[in-house]
Amino acid sequence: MRILGIDPGLETTGYGVIAIEGDRAVHVRHGVIRTRPAAARAARLVALRDGLLAVARESGAAAAAVEAGFVGQNVRSALLLGEARAAAILALADAGLEVAEYAPALVKQTVAGFGRGEKAQVARMVAFQLGLAAPPAPEDAADALAVAITHWAHGRLAGLPRSLA
Amino acid sequence: MRILGIDPGLETTGYGVIAIEGDRAVHVRHGVIRTRPAAARAARLVALRDGLLAVARESGAAAAAVEAGFVGQNVRSALLLGEARAAAILALADAGLEVAEYAPALVKQTVAGFGRGEKAQVARMVAFQLGLAAPPAPEDAADALAVAITHWAHGRLAGLPRSLA
Numbered sequence: 001m002r003i004l005g006i007d008p009g010l011e012t013t014g015y016g017v018i019a020i021e022g023d024r025a026v027h028v029r030h031g032v033i034r035t036r037p038a039a040a041r042a043a044r045l046v047a048l049r050d051g052l053l054a055v056a057r058e059s060g061a062a063a064a065a066v067e068a069g070f071v072g073q074n075v076r077s078a079l080l081l082g083e084a085r086a087a088a089i090l091a092l093a094d095a096g097l098e099v100a101e102y103a104p105a106l107v108k109q110t111v112a113g114f115g116r117g118e119k120a121q122v123a124r125m126v127a128f129q130l131g132l133a134a135p136p137a138p139e140d141a142a143d144a145l146a147v148a149i150t151h152w153a154h155g156r157l158a159g160l161p162r163s164l165a
Numbered sequence: 166m167r168i169l170g171i172d173p174g175l176e177t178t179g180y181g182v183i184a185i186e187g188d189r190a191v192h193v194r195h196g197v198i199r200t201r202p203a204a205a206r207a208a209r210l211v212a213l214r215d216g217l218l219a220v221a222r223e224s225g226a227a228a229a230a231v232e233a234g235f236v237g238q239n240v241r242s243a244l245l246l247g248e249a250r251a252a253a254i255l256a257l258a259d260a261g262l263e264v265a266e267y268a269p270a271l272v273k274q275t276v277a278g279f280g281r282g283e284k285a286q287v288a289r290m291v292a293f294q295l296g297l298a299a300p301p302a303p304e305d306a307a308d309a310l311a312v313a314i315t316h317w318a319h320g321r322l323a324g325l326p327r328s329l330a
Contacts, residue, residue, distance in 0.1 A: 042254045042264040049255055075243045079235050082247020083254075089207045090214055090255060099207040 002028060004061035004097070005148030006052065007140050008088040010080045011037060013048055014140030017059045018130065018148045025152050027130040028059070030141040041083075049087040049094075056095035064092045065151035067143065068101035102150045107143070110150040122146050167193060169226035169262070170313030171217065172305050173249040176202060178213055179305030182224045183295065183313045190317050192295040193224070195306040206248075214252040214259075221260035229257045230316035232308065233266035267315045272308070275315040287311050 003025075007014040017028040033051040035044035056064065066088055070078045092099045102110075112125045123135035123142035129149055136142045168190075172179040182193035198216040200209035221229065231253055235243045257264045267275075277290045288300035288307035294314055301307045 040264075041266065042258045045251050045254050046258050070240055070244050073240060075235055075238060075240060078240045078243035079247040079250070082244040082249075083251035084247075085244075086210050086248035086251035087255065089210050089248075090252065093207045093211050099205075101206065 001063065002059060002061040003148040003151050004056060004059045004064045004092070005144040005146065005151065006064065006066045006088050006092070007143035007147060008048075008066060008081065008084040009140065010044060010048070010084040011035060012138070012140045013052065013084060013088060014138070014142070014144035015052065015055050016136070016141055016145030016148050017061060018145065018152065020152055025130060025149055027132055027136075027145070030136050030145050031055075032138055032140050045083060045087045048084060049091045052088055052091035053094055056092055056097060061097060063100070063151060063155075064095075064097040065100040065102055065147050066092070067104055067107060067147050069103045069105075071104055100151050102147060102154075107146050107150045110153050111146045119143075166228065167224060167226040168313040168316050169221060169224050169229045169257070170309040170311065170316065171229065171231045171253050171257070172308035172312060173213075173231060173246065173253040174305065175209060175213070175245045175249040176200060177303070177305050178217065178249060178253060179303070179307070179309035180217065180220050181301070181306055181310030181313050182226060183310065183317065185317055190295060190314055192297055192301075192310070195301050195310055196220075197303055197305050210248060210252045213249060214256045217253055217256035218259055221257055221262060226262060228265070228316060228320075229260075229262040230265040230267055230312050231257070232269055232272060232312050234268045234270075236269055265316050267312060267319075272311050272315045275318050276311045284308075 001020045005016045013033045016030040018025045019028050035047045112121050119139050126145045127135045167184045170181045178198045181195040183190045200212045277286050284304050291310045292300045
């Protein structure tokens with residue numbers, strides 16, 4: 001089974017696909033979708049939605065997970081992240097995928113344990129868990145792979161809950 | 166020409182359609198789309214998007230405007246509003262409409278002047294401007310009509326700018 005993980009953002013959205021083979025997860029692909037800051041808001045949301053819809057359809061994924069929640073106090077940043085999240089969720093729904101959500105703290109804890117969970121540490125642990133020679137880049141794609149790993153791990157532990165957000 | 170105004174919200178999204186006849190705006194219809202709080206996030210966003218897409222297609226509108234921005238300091242509320250806004254913007258884009266955005270303060274100022282701009286005052290001024298016997302209800306629908314009036318007013322003043330958000 002393949003799992004598609006998404007780390008949404010209006011400027012850069014990371015995606016990562018893993019495949020579950022027996023009791024381990026292997027890397028399939030990862031990347032980012034960027035939207036032009038100079039473009040109108042509607043055009044950026046359409047580009048993000050359409051780009052992720054294509055990724056979802058090509059991925060062969062049977063499940064999808066999105067990083068939920070927001071770390072910070074900036075209301076404007078939260079508003080923009082919400083817009084990007086909705087574009088991602090609608091793309092996954094349009095691709096016929098159920099969408100699980102995981103809080104950022106849970107994703108970090110799942111792949112990197114109870115350490116500091118810094119960005120670079122998450123990417124190193126994703127590489128370790130998927131048997132990659134080097135940390136996946138850019139960071140948004142590494143985070144997306146971490147979201148996919150989180151969905152796999154929590155499915156193993158708890159029988160694939162719909163949402164742990 | 167008809168203008169569709171939207172006041173987005175995850176729980177309740179207001180919409181309002183006005184028609185420009187010569188130098189005045191007349192009321193066509195208004196209403197709200199509600200989503201079930203108990204439903205999954207993805208299902209709510211799909212319901213909102215699909216509902217507004219149907220409204221947009223049936224409205225005969227040639228232009229659309231959405232209330233932008235967020236009044237408040239609650240990061241979680243901003244995140245949810247961002248999600249609803251994106252679902253609305255994507256529905257309008259999917260209906261082939263250009264989407265203008267207006268800040269809440271500008272909408273209130275346009276329909277209710279420099280007064281306090283309370284919700285009830287906005288609804289009364291919308292009724293006055295559109296020649297309605299009573300303030301339109303619920304408030305989210307009245308606000309959506311105010312957004313449509315704002316798009317009309319600023320188009321008259323400034324040659325239909327794309328965005329004044």
